[in-house]
């Protein structure tokens with residue numbers, strides 16, 4: 001794991017609380033910018049997406065739960 005500029009306690013505490021049962025999410029980058037700097041594929045802001053999911057987001061800024069839902073919808077549509 002590479003060293004990363006600390007996001008600050010306020011942001012960290014907010015994300016830790018948002019992650020709930022998934023404390024590993026807090027170790028993800030807190031912003032897309034940081035994720036891209038590290039070359040990763042996921043980041044976790046702790047903010048709910050437009051559908052209200054709290055989960056990591058991918059390089060497009062899409063929440064991973066929405067992404068899975070879209071894949072399922074596509075399968076069902078065939």
Ligand SMILES: [Zn+2]
Nearest residue numbers: 049053063066
């Ligand atoms: Zn979502």
